[in-house]
Structures are given as C-alpha cells and as structure tokens.
Amino acid sequence: MYDLLLKGGRVIDPSRGIDDRLDVAVKDGKIEKVAQGIAPSEAREALDVSGKIVAPGLVDVHTHIYHPGRNWNHPDVAGVRSGVTTIADAGGPGSADFEDFCEYVLPKAKTTVYSFLSVFRDRSLGAPPSEDQMDVDGVVEIARNNPDLVKGVKVIVAPRTVQNLGLKHVEASKRAAREGGVRLMMHIGDIGPRSQTPTPSEVTAQALAMLDPGDLVTHVFTPLTGAALDEEGQLLLALVEAQDRGVYIDTSYGDFNFGWDRADTVLAQGLRPDTIATDIEIHAGDGMRKLSERGLLEYASYFLAMGFSVADVVRMTTATPSAYLGIEGEAGSLREGRTADISVLDVIEGRWHLADATGKTRMGTQALAPVVTIKGGKVVHPGEPPHAWGWTPPAAVEVAAAGDGS
Numbered sequence: 001m002y003d004l005l006l007k008g009g010r011v012i013d014p015s016r017g018i019d020d021r022l023d024v025a026v027k028d029g030k031i032e033k034v035a036q037g038i039a040p041s042e043a044r045e046a047l048d049v050s051g052k053i054v055a056p057g058l059v060d061v062h063t064h065i066y067h068p069g070r071n072w073n074h075p076d077v078a079g080v081r082s083g084v085t086t087i088a089d090a091g092g093p094g095s096a097d098f099e100d101f102c103e104y105v106l107p108k109a110k111t112t113v114y115s116f117l118s119v120f121r122d123r124s125l126g127a128p129p130s131e132d133q134m135d136v137d138g139v140v141e142i143a144r145n146n147p148d149l150v151k152g153v154k155v156i157v158a159p160r161t162v163q164n165l166g167l168k169h170v171e172a173s174k175r176a177a178r179e180g181g182v183r184l185m186m187h188i189g190d191i192g193p194r195s196q197t198p199t200p201s202e203v204t205a206q207a208l209a210m211l212d213p214g215d216l217v218t219h220v221f222t223p224l225t226g227a228a229l230d231e232e233g234q235l236l237l238a239l240v241e242a243q244d245r246g247v248y249i250d251t252s253y254g255d256f257n258f259g260w261d262r263a264d265t266v267l268a269q270g271l272r273p274d275t276i277a278t279d280i281e282i283h284a285g286d287g288m289r290k291l292s293e294r295g296l297l298e299y300a301s302y303f304l305a306m307g308f309s310v311a312d313v314v315r316m317t318t319a320t321p322s323a324y325l326g327i328e329g330e331a332g333s334l335r336e337g338r339t340a341d342i343s344v345l346d347v348i349e350g351r352w353h354l355a356d357a358t359g360k361t362r363m364g365t366q367a368l369a370p371v372v373t374i375k376g377g378k379v380v381h382p383g384e385p386p387h388a389w390g391w392t393p394p395a396a397v398e399v400a401a402a403g404d405g406s
C-alpha cells in the first residue's frame, strides 16, 4: 500500500529525460514508483493531477530569508508555501550571526534550507563594508563544520563594496569558499557610472575571471551597469568564458534585476542561462514577501514568454540548481528511492502582463502556479498567494482596466 498517489499528471523529470503522462507513488516519505497505470486503490490517498505538471520539488538558489537582527521571517513563504521545496539563503548571516540564523530560521522551516555565508562578520551593523569586518577563517570553520547546511559563500560586486575594497572582498570570499570546500555565488550589476576607470564592465570581467567551475554568477538579465554587457552593449567575453569552464549562469530578478531589452540582447548574443531563481526577500515582521517581488513560478512564467519550454523551466528550477548546490544525489529528481519532494504545477493560459524593472512590459500567454507541494512525502497546500487575485502575474485585462494600456 502506497501512502500517496499522484495520478495522471504530466511528469517532467529532466534528471532522467522523462516527459510523459505517468503516476507517482509515494511511501514512507520516499518516491516508490513512477509508472503508468498505478491504481488509486493501491494508495491510502490519491490525488487526481491530470492536466497538471508533476515536477521534482523546485529549488530556488537565491532567496533572502534571514535579515540579521530581524528574524521574524517565515522561510516557507519562499518555500513550500509557494510550491518550492528547497531554498538557499544567499548571504544572510556571516560568522558572527550564523548561530542566530540556525536558531531562528531552521526550526520553523518545513522547506529544506541551505546557507550561503557572507565573508563580512556581521551585516546587521549597517556600516560600510571594510577589510577588518572580513572573517575568512570564521567562514571556513563554519563551512567545514556544517557541510549539510552551508553550501557556499555569497559575494556582491556592487558600488558600496567595490568603492571601499576594490575586489579584496571577492578574493577573501573565494578563499573562504575554496578552503571551506563550498561554492561561490557572485552578484553582478550596478557598480557605478560608465565613465569611471576601470569601467563597471572591466571590474565585472575581473571579478568573473575569479570564478571557478561549479561557482555561480547571478543577475545576468539585470538592466543595471556592470552586468552581462559592456559599455558598447556587447556580451562580456568573461561571462562566456566562465560558462565554458563550468560556472553556472543565474537570472535572479529581485527588485531591479530583470529587463526585457537586456534579456533579449543577452539571449540574442548566444548566452543560455542555467538557472532561474528569485532573489526574493521575505519581509521581516509580517513574514510576507515584498509585493514588488515575484515568487519562483511567477518569474518562471517570464521564461515561457522568452521562448523557453515548460521542460526547460523545470530543468532550470530542479536538476540544474540541485547540481549547483551539490545536492543532485538528494534533490531535483523523481528517481525511485529519493525523498518525495514533488511540485505539482498548473500552466494557465491567458494574457499575462509581465513587467520588468525598467517599466517595460510584455504579454505572456502562459503562467505557472503552484497546485500542491509534496515535501518529504507530506502534502502541503499553497499559502497566501502574493497578489489579491492569486498566483499568476496580473492579467492584461485588469492592467488595462487600471489605466495602463501598455
């Protein structure tokens, strides 16, 4: 007898090249069988998911669920309450508040949470980043002592740090990651005026050259300076070289880091991103996401509008981010025997108004929304949706009615 049966969905499992109408049976928290024609009578609970997508539990490698000193965030808002089973906090705690992160975030989370540490000791101080706040040894020790939790070091190549430190914090973060045996995640974009010397793109290229195979660069679709394109609009060679040597290319949106024109140009020049992630911030205090920010599925709808297939999007939110986190043996797959982390999704046809950070919008015809999430074999229903109307982006008709006909 199975504990749970997902009956009749379109199973997309890029880790095994599966895209077919199949049933998925769960027992003792594990995926027991993926096959056609499993009878509902063989399971204690059967869910009819015909017409839905059944994917490995989604993985968001770039979230912010920990704000030092303000720890009332609920990590599951970025996770299982939004159809996502695994998330990584990108650089919330440093060595001084890692324990605080563990105490306040981890006991609450049904979602699997991983940590990327900041090389800066304590970011709650709010002081400009300086060399004496960097703690390579502390990060290395924490990473070595917590290999199941700490998967990387997050570094930001942005004005406040570059002005004060050049790329010293990148060198320190890389050293901490290599000695700690974990990956580096590098934020690019917004590193100052185009006329500075060296130019923003030269600074970014220098930073990208420091990434090793298995590291990741995030925000390649940001319309800000110092990102994927140089001052003449050409794709940075350093980015192409990075991907060629095995650096993952991520597309997180956050508040500012997606522009339609930029995405078009980057894609037209031949760069194919590897992962979709959110850079979502969960508000301290009320446990809600910022309304300006999209959850993983809403942002994934943008990729459907860019011409990526549903199967591409599933791969970019399951198998590939799992490989980046080094958890591909545990997550991102519906292989029999794995922990039963499963995301059941809806593809909703419509006319969706997809806004970028520059005020441009594009019409999408398909939106993705969570239906139900299985976490460790347990059924979790979606929480409060991000918008008054639900999980989809705004419908074009509602936006037109509000007076913005673009």
Ligand SMILES: [Zn+2]
Pocket (backbone or CB within 6 Å): 062, 063, 064, 090, 254, 279
């Ligand atoms: Zn971020």
